[in-house]
Amino acid sequence: MRMVDIIQKKKSGLALTDEEIRFFVSGVVDGSIPDYQTSALLMAMCFVGMQAEEILSLTLSMVGSGETMNLSEIPGVKVDKHSTGGVGDKTTLVLAPLVAACGVPVAKMSGRGLGHTGGTIDKLESIPGFSTALTMSQFIHAVKTCGLAIAGQTGTLVPADKKLYALRDVTATISSIPLIAASIMSKKIASGADAIVLDVKVGSGSFMDTLDQASELARTMVRIGRDAGRKTVAVLTDMDQPLGYAIGNSLEVEEAIQVLRGSGPDDVRDLCLALGTEMLQLAGMGSTEACLEKLQDAIQSGAAIEKLKALVLSQGGDPSYIDHPEHLPKAKLCFPYHALFSGQIQRITSDHLGIASMLLGAGRRTKEEAIDPSAGILLIKKPGDNVSEGEVIAYLHSNNDKSLAEVTKLMDEAIVINTKKWTAQPLVLAVIA
Numbered sequence: 001m002r003m004v005d006i007i008q009k010k011k012s013g014l015a016l017t018d019e020e021i022r023f024f025v026s027g028v029v030d031g032s033i034p035d036y037q038t039s040a041l042l043m044a045m046c047f048v049g050m051q052a053e054e055i056l057s058l059t060l061s062m063v064g065s066g067e068t069m070n071l072s073e074i075p076g077v078k079v080d081k082h083s084t085g086g087v088g089d090k091t092t093l094v095l096a097p098l099v100a101a102c103g104v105p106v107a108k109m110s111g112r113g114l115g116h117t118g119g120t121i122d123k124l125e126s127i128p129g130f131s132t133a134l135t136m137s138q139f140i141h142a143v144k145t146c147g148l149a150i151a152g153q154t155g156t157l158v159p160a161d162k163k164l165y166a167l168r169d170v171t172a173t174i175s176s177i178p179l180i181a182a183s184i185m186s187k188k189i190a191s192g193a194d195a196i197v198l199d200v201k202v203g204s205g206s207f208m209d210t211l212d213q214a215s216e217l218a219r220t221m222v223r224i225g226r227d228a229g230r231k232t233v234a235v236l237t238d239m240d241q242p243l244g245y246a247i248g249n250s251l252e253v254e255e256a257i258q259v260l261r262g263s264g265p266d267d268v269r270d271l272c273l274a275l276g277t278e279m280l281q282l283a284g285m286g287s288t289e290a291c292l293e294k295l296q297d298a299i300q301s302g303a304a305i306e307k308l309k310a311l312v313l314s315q316g317g318d319p320s321y322i323d324h325p326e327h328l329p330k331a332k333l334c335f336p337y338h339a340l341f342s343g344q345i346q347r348i349t350s351d352h353l354g355i356a357s358m359l360l361g362a363g364r365r366t367k368e369e370a371i372d373p374s375a376g377i378l379l380i381k382k383p384g385d386n387v388s389e390g391e392v393i394a395y396l397h398s399n400n401d402k403s404l405a406e407v408t409k410l411m412d413e414a415i416v417i418n419t420k421k422w423t424a425q426p427l428v429l430a431v432i433a
Contacts, residue, residue, distance in 0.1 A: 003027065003037045010044040018057045025061040025160050035167060042164070042173045050178040055220060056227050058178070062186035063228075065160035069136060069192035071107055074143050077283040078107045080193035081275060082184060084208070084217070086201045087354040088242035092120045092150065093256035094272040095279070097307035100148035101298040102276075102291075104283040107143045108150045109157070109191040121152045126250040126329055126373035130317030146314040147307065157190045180207065181220040185228070195231040195282035197275055198222070202429060203240035204350045211236065211429060218432045231282045235275055236429040241348045241383055244268040248362035248376015248397065250328040257325045260305040267427055274428050329374035331361075331397035335404060339387040343417045348383055352414030359403040359410075360396060372399055384422045 006020050016024075024041060027033030050058070071078045079099065083089055096106045110120035110132070121132045134142065134151040142149035155162070161183050168174050188196050200218045201208065208214035218234035225232025244265040246255040258264035259272065273295055280291035298304040309319040321328055357363060361372030374397060381393040393415065396407060 003033050007037060007040050007044060010041060010048060013048050015051045015054055021054065021057045022061045025058070025065055028163050029065045029160050038164070039167050039171045042168060042171060042179065045179060046173045046176040052223060055178045055182055056224055059182040059186045059189065059224050060228065062158050062160040062182060063190045066158050066190070067156040068190045069107070069139070069157070071140065071143070071192040074105055074107070074140060076105050077195055078105050078143070078193045079195045079197065079279045079283050080106070080108055080188060080191060081197045081199065081279060082188055083199040084184070084201050084206060086206055086239040086243055087350040088244045088247045088252065090123060090244065090246070090252040090256045090268065091199065091272050091275060093123060093253060094259050094268065095276055096148050096150055097260065097311055098272060098295055098298055098304045099276050099279050101303040101307040102280055102285065102294045104280060104285065105143050106148035107139070107191065107193055108148065109153050109187065110150055111153060120150065122371055122373070123249045123252050124150060126253055127312055127317045127321050130312060131315050134315070142314050146310050148311055149315070150311065153187060158186045161186055175207070177213070177217050177220055181217060181224060185221050185224040188225070189228050189230060193230070195279070196225055197278045197282065198232065198234040199275055200234050200236050201239035202236055203238055206239040215430065215432070222432050233278045233282060234432040235278060236432070237271060238425050238427050238429060239350050240425060242350050242353055242379065243271065245379040245382070246376065247353055247357045248360070249371065249373040250330070251376045251378055251397065254325040254328060257305070257308070257322055260299060260308055262299050271427055278431070331372070331374040332399050333397070333401060335396040335401070336392045337394040337396055337408065337411050339389055339391045339393050339417060340412060341417045342387065342389045343419045344386050344422050345381055345383045345393070345415060345417055346420060346422055347416040348379070349414040352410045353377060356407045356410040356414070359407050360398040375399065384424065387417060
């Protein structure tokens with residue numbers, strides 16, 4: 001079998017066989033296929049597309065490229081959740097302890113942020129002492145004893161994805177729905193959960209700008225999950241504006257704590273309840289109404305916030321920060337951002353604020369860059385709120401002012417204020433099961 005023939009076949013619009021796809025993935029991992037041929041096939045896949053059988057074969061071949069997590073010794077239905085990435089998206093920080101407090105084990109492998117989307121691992125590591133570098137045995141032990149664990153993805157899980165993603169990033173083949181779906185689902189399947197809830201973001205702060213694109217991605221991933229023997233549901237959610245008020249690592253941890261204590265932003269709470277309901281239903285915990293009630297009870301009783309403390313303690317962190325989030329890392333500088341006009345806020349563009357937060361130090365342009373856990377943006381106003389010219393509508397947190405002019409310009413472009421009547425966008429746009 002020759003790689004050049006596989007490239008020619010896909011370039012001609014023909015479907016690849018399981019054997020050809022396994023040959024390709026194996027060659028990527030062991031280095032026998034050079035980067036230029038890998039890139040050529042990725043580009044052909046991007047232009048021509050892939051059939052459902054090819055996408056499943058690619059996903060399972062990627063799963064088989066490394067170790068897989070065996071969670072069978074953990075009792076119950078293990079549930080995982082994945083978000084396609086958004087600005088201010090701290091749902092995992094709320095959902096994992098909330099669902100675990102309802103008796104459903106949560107085994108969560110998460111990633112770091114890159115570009116304008118934040119990473120769960122970075123947010124959790126803003127809690128002093130918290131470790132996400134768990135071995136497989138430590139991960140399983142944590143889920144068995146605590147009911148949940150959130151760890152960084154190890155290099156032994158789906159090594160093919162790491163190599164393919166690195167090439168996709170520099171060859172303009174990121175925005176291929178089959179390749180995105182295979183990348184996400186290979187890691188979810190390898191992580192060993194029995195059931196998966198996918199939060200597929202739609203809008204300016206996400207990979208998918210339109211509802212049609214997001215729906216196609218969601219259907220593709222749900223089909224992969226089903227065919228791989230995993231209960232899978234996708235929830236399409238709005239990301240045209242940031243989720244909640246906080247953007248940045250320790251700022252988002254503090255906001256997540258507020259939600260688990262029964263306060264916090266309505267949109268964060270409502271989305272977590274919607275996603276949590278799907279997670280509990282996949283675990284067989286009852287009807288939609290019964291699952292929603294369990295989640296609300298876990299917040300009201302304090303069980304959810306106690307489960308977050310247990311998670312922090314289990315992974316080496318100091319749980320006192322959950323009781324006193326004001327002690328989390330704080331930036332030395334805090335710059336007020338003022339409204340340019342009087343009127344009603346019509347729009348806050350998510351990707352602009354994500355980039356602004358990154359420039360303040362809360363994100364990274366490359367995987368090697370360090371982040372500042374205290375940096376970020378705290379909104380005071382959201383779309384639908386009335387403001388007066390000169391009124392403070394956000395605070396910019398940073399430990400230096402070198403990017404302040406650029407950040408301010410991004411804020412000016414992101415926030416639209418006029419006298420029109422604002423129309424609310426639904427937070428949950430669709431559920432695909």
